[in-house]
Structure formats: C-alpha cells, structure tokens
Amino acid sequence: MMDWDLWLTVGAIIVLLAMSAFFSGSETALTAASRARLMQFEKQGSRRAGTASKLMEMRERLIGALLVGNNLVNILSSALATQALLQIFGDTAIVYATFIMTALVLVFSEVLPKTLAILRPEAFALVVAPVVRVIVIIFAPVTNLVNRIVALILRAFGVRADMASVQSAREEIRGAVDLQHADGALHKSDRDRLGAILDLAELDVSDVMVHRTRIRMLDVALPPAELVAEAAASPYTRMPLFEGESDNIVGILHAKDLLRAVQSLGGDMDKLNVRAIAKPPWYVPESTMLHDQLNAFLKKKAHFALVIDEYGEVMGLITLEDIIEEIVGEIEDEYDNEVEGLRVEPDGSVLVDGSVSIRDLNRALDWDLPDDEATTAAGLVIHEAQMIPDVGQAFTFHGVKFEVAERERNRITLLKATRQETE
Structure with missing residues (x-):
C-alpha cells in the first residue's frame, strides 16, 4: 500500500513539474513573441493569434496569473517530494528533497521550456494562448489583489507603478532596424531609408531646406531674352523671381510655363511677360514639421515652398523632392552631381x-x-x-x-x- 502511495506521489510530482514547465514556457513565449507577426497571423484568420495578442495587451494580469500558477505548482511539488522522501530517508529527506527538486525544476520546468519558447516564441504562443486565457480568468481575483498590494508597497517608497516609462514604438522599431543592420541582415541603404521614415516626425523644414545663400533666383527686371537664357541654363525647373532685392520674391517661375509662353508668342521675346506666367509664392514657417509639410505638398499638389522665419524673412526653400530624398536618399538626374558637396x-x-x-x-x-x-x-x-x-x-x-x-x-x-x- 505504501508503494502504491509513493508511486502516486511521484506521478503527481511529474504532473506538477509539467505544469510548471507550461507556465514558464508560456510566460517567455507571450512576452518574447512579436506582436507584429501575431497581427499578421490574425489578419490571415488565426483566432489563436487574436487571443495571444489580447493576452499581451494585458501584460500585468498575464504575468501575474502565470507567476501565481507557477509558484503554486512548484511549492506543491516540493512539498510532495519532501513528504515522499521522509518515508524513505527520515529527517535527512529535507536536504535530499531540496537538491533533487531544485535540479528537476531548474532543468525541466525553467531552462528547457524557456529555451524552447525563445526559439519559436510565436508558434509556442499560438499553442498555449487558449489555455493561458482561461488561467488568467481563473486567477484574476488573486492577481488583482497581488497587484494592488505591490502598488501600495511601491507607493510607500515613492514609486508610482502607473508612471513607469514605456519605450516608444518608434524607438523600438529603430532599435530593431539597427540590430538587424549590425547582424548583417539589413543593408545600410535599407537601414537609412527605414530610419529616415522614423525621423520625419522629429525634423522640421529648416533641417532639410535649401538655405537662401544657395537659392538660384531670377531677376524679373532682366530683359526677357536674358531671363529665358538664365532659366535654360539652370538645372532647376522652378525658380523664384525677385524684384529689386533678393528678399522681395514676386513669384515662382516654372520652366514648362516659360517654354509654353515662348512657343505661344512664336519666339518673340519682346512680348514675353514673365510676371504674368509666374505662380504666386507659397510661404511656410521654418518650424513646420517635415511630415506635416509632406502631407501639405500632397494635399495641395505642389512641389515648391519658401521657408520663412518668425519675422517673415525668407530663410530658404523646401521642395517635395527634398523630403523624398530624406527617405530614399539622393535622387539624381543628368543635371545633378554624383555626390553634391x-x-x-x-x-x-x-x-x-x-x-x-x-x-x-x-x-x-x-x-x-x-x-x-x-x-x-x-x-x-x-x-x-x-x-x-x-x-x-x-x-x-x-x-x-x-x-x-x-x-x-x-x-x-x-x-x-x-x-x-x-x-
């Protein structure tokens, strides 16, 4: 009879160790899994992926429930092992039980399941998600009580758990991109493009504008023939027109509009009225964020804007191409230098x-x-x-x-x- 009870105890310990392995592996998988990949699986119709994503959203309740379950089964298995060994070794069984259970829990309930989970976190998470969801619901009262006790203890030491800083998604993506590049899985040009997209939210137009000292302008007072010659010699299709001083911009001349006007006049330059075909200038503040200016260009279907400071002085110009080049790198044509500057x-x-x-x-x-x-x-x-x-x-x-x-x-x-x- 004693042998039968001993084997039942050993069987119970094995089951409890397996449950401990389940809790440990689930915790690792559901914290290490990529939410982006799970979202893709969910879009493809995987209900388990949706369950896993919801569990990851309530991280505190998830970890609390898994820790409660893991500690319960570990303590219970240790108690059963101690009781079984007491029948065999007497008072020295406590020492044997401590070493044996430490080794079993460490190898089979911690290292092994967590290693498997970290190797394939998404696949592991999809398997365990439905069961973990039930566990989280069952242990909800206990985990809520534990979280409140922890919050009160932290508050007594001046720490607010709800004020803990969370890394922004932008920085998380940037870190992942840099890591992939360091590992050789991502080419430098791809890293630069992905990083530049993230930088759009942190840059304003003054960071990428062409400074006023480098702007190529046309004097509206020039004879039409000279003005057309300068426009033809310029590598740009859009050029500001100024009158008197360079800060007094009266319009933006497009090379295609100039060509049409010259053609319609039959080549008679004397009749050309450059001011009439110029577009009115569009001014934007230098503090305008780059992603806002990109949206403004697309909405207005424009490509060119002048940048002004708080006093209304022209600081430079910004084009749609300048913003796109911040993302994809230099866009070169036959009139551009290979690497300018x-x-x-x-x-x-x-x-x-x-x-x-x-x-x-x-x-x-x-x-x-x-x-x-x-x-x-x-x-x-x-x-x-x-x-x-x-x-x-x-x-x-x-x-x-x-x-x-x-x-x-x-x-x-x-x-x-x-x-x-x-x-």
Missing part, C-alpha cells in the same frame, strides 16, 4: 562643402555626427569651436578631424574631414 580624396580624407547638411554627411559616410545644435558641417565646426576659425585651423570632435580649407569672410566654405581611428 562631398569629394573623397585618395588619402581617405573627405572634402566637404560647408553648406552640406550633417544628415547628408552621416548618411553618405556612415558617420554619427550630432545635428542637435547645428544643421550644416560648417555650423557644427563653429558650434564646437565656439569661434569662427581661420583657414588651416583643425579641430577634432566626435571622432572626426575637421580642418578649415577655405573661408569667405565669416563663412566656412570648404572643410577637410578625416575619420579618426579609435581603439
């Missing part, structure tokens, strides 16, 4: 125009220069040096040595940049 020298150094943006520099050379305090390479050097350096002066910061190669008045026009090797 950058030239790699045979010694490995890079000649950089001062007006090149830091974002373009980082993207082209895979550097990591900060763009919080400055937008251009020249601006970064001035900010870090806290002065306007002379030609020949060199500075090293953020792992790059910058040497001033050319300067016009107070404007740095050319820099020589060399990446410094770090141990």
Whole structure:
C-alpha cells in the first residue's frame, strides 16, 4: 500500500513539474513573441493569434496569473517530494528533497521550456494562448489583489507603478532596424531609408531646406531674352523671381510655363511677360514639421515652398523632392552631381562643402555626427569651436578631424574631414 502511495506521489510530482514547465514556457513565449507577426497571423484568420495578442495587451494580469500558477505548482511539488522522501530517508529527506527538486525544476520546468519558447516564441504562443486565457480568468481575483498590494508597497517608497516609462514604438522599431543592420541582415541603404521614415516626425523644414545663400533666383527686371537664357541654363525647373532685392520674391517661375509662353508668342521675346506666367509664392514657417509639410505638398499638389522665419524673412526653400530624398536618399538626374558637396580624396580624407547638411554627411559616410545644435558641417565646426576659425585651423570632435580649407569672410566654405581611428 505504501508503494502504491509513493508511486502516486511521484506521478503527481511529474504532473506538477509539467505544469510548471507550461507556465514558464508560456510566460517567455507571450512576452518574447512579436506582436507584429501575431497581427499578421490574425489578419490571415488565426483566432489563436487574436487571443495571444489580447493576452499581451494585458501584460500585468498575464504575468501575474502565470507567476501565481507557477509558484503554486512548484511549492506543491516540493512539498510532495519532501513528504515522499521522509518515508524513505527520515529527517535527512529535507536536504535530499531540496537538491533533487531544485535540479528537476531548474532543468525541466525553467531552462528547457524557456529555451524552447525563445526559439519559436510565436508558434509556442499560438499553442498555449487558449489555455493561458482561461488561467488568467481563473486567477484574476488573486492577481488583482497581488497587484494592488505591490502598488501600495511601491507607493510607500515613492514609486508610482502607473508612471513607469514605456519605450516608444518608434524607438523600438529603430532599435530593431539597427540590430538587424549590425547582424548583417539589413543593408545600410535599407537601414537609412527605414530610419529616415522614423525621423520625419522629429525634423522640421529648416533641417532639410535649401538655405537662401544657395537659392538660384531670377531677376524679373532682366530683359526677357536674358531671363529665358538664365532659366535654360539652370538645372532647376522652378525658380523664384525677385524684384529689386533678393528678399522681395514676386513669384515662382516654372520652366514648362516659360517654354509654353515662348512657343505661344512664336519666339518673340519682346512680348514675353514673365510676371504674368509666374505662380504666386507659397510661404511656410521654418518650424513646420517635415511630415506635416509632406502631407501639405500632397494635399495641395505642389512641389515648391519658401521657408520663412518668425519675422517673415525668407530663410530658404523646401521642395517635395527634398523630403523624398530624406527617405530614399539622393535622387539624381543628368543635371545633378554624383555626390553634391562631398569629394573623397585618395588619402581617405573627405572634402566637404560647408553648406552640406550633417544628415547628408552621416548618411553618405556612415558617420554619427550630432545635428542637435547645428544643421550644416560648417555650423557644427563653429558650434564646437565656439569661434569662427581661420583657414588651416583643425579641430577634432566626435571622432572626426575637421580642418578649415577655405573661408569667405565669416563663412566656412570648404572643410577637410578625416575619420579618426579609435581603439
């Protein structure tokens, strides 16, 4: 009779260890599974994926229920093992039970199921989701009570559980993209595009605009023949027209409108009225977020806008192509330079125009220069040096040595940049 009771106890311990393995594996799978993949499975008609997604949304209740169940079965199995071994070894059974149950729980109820779950978290989650849902419902009163007790204890130490910071989805995606690139599963160009899409919510138009010193404008007072010649020589299809001073922009001239007007006049330039065919300028504040400006371009079916500061002064221009290039990289045609403003020298150094943006520099050379305090390479050097350096002066910061190669008045026009090797 005693042997029969002993075998029943051993069988109960095996069942409890299996239940412990189920709780441990379920916890790992439902916390490590990708919600994006589960959402795809749900769209394909998987009801189990929908159940798993709902369980992951109530993370506190899920983990609480699984921990309660896991602790219950572990404690019960240890108690049964101690009772069974007492019949065999007497008072020394407590020592044997401790070592034996620790080994069994560690191997079969913790490491083994969690390893299986982490290898295929989504598949494991789909299998256990229906059962776990029932467990969460059954243990709901206990887990709610435990969570309240924990919250009260934390509050006594000045910690608010409901105020815990949660990593934003944007940063989570960015981290996943960088990890895939580091592992070699994602090409640099793909990483740059995905990262640029995430950056749209953090950039404003002033970060990517063409500065006013680089804008190519046409003087409306020029003779029509000269104006047409300048427009034909320009690599751009849209150019601002100014009258008197360059800040007094009276319209935006499109090369196609100019061509139609010249054709309709039979080539008679003297009758050409450039002001009449120019479009009215569209002004946007420099603080406009880049994704808002992209939506505005698409909604208005426009490609070109002038950027102004808080005083109404023209700071630069922004085009739809500029924003798209932030996502896909440089869009080059037969009139563009291969890499505008950058030239790699045979010694490995890079000649950089001062007006090149830091974002373009980082993207082209895979550097990591900060763009919080400055937008251009020249601006970064001035900010870090806290002065306007002379030609020949060199500075090293953020792992790059910058040497001033050319300067016009107070404007740095050319820099020589060399990446410094770090141990």
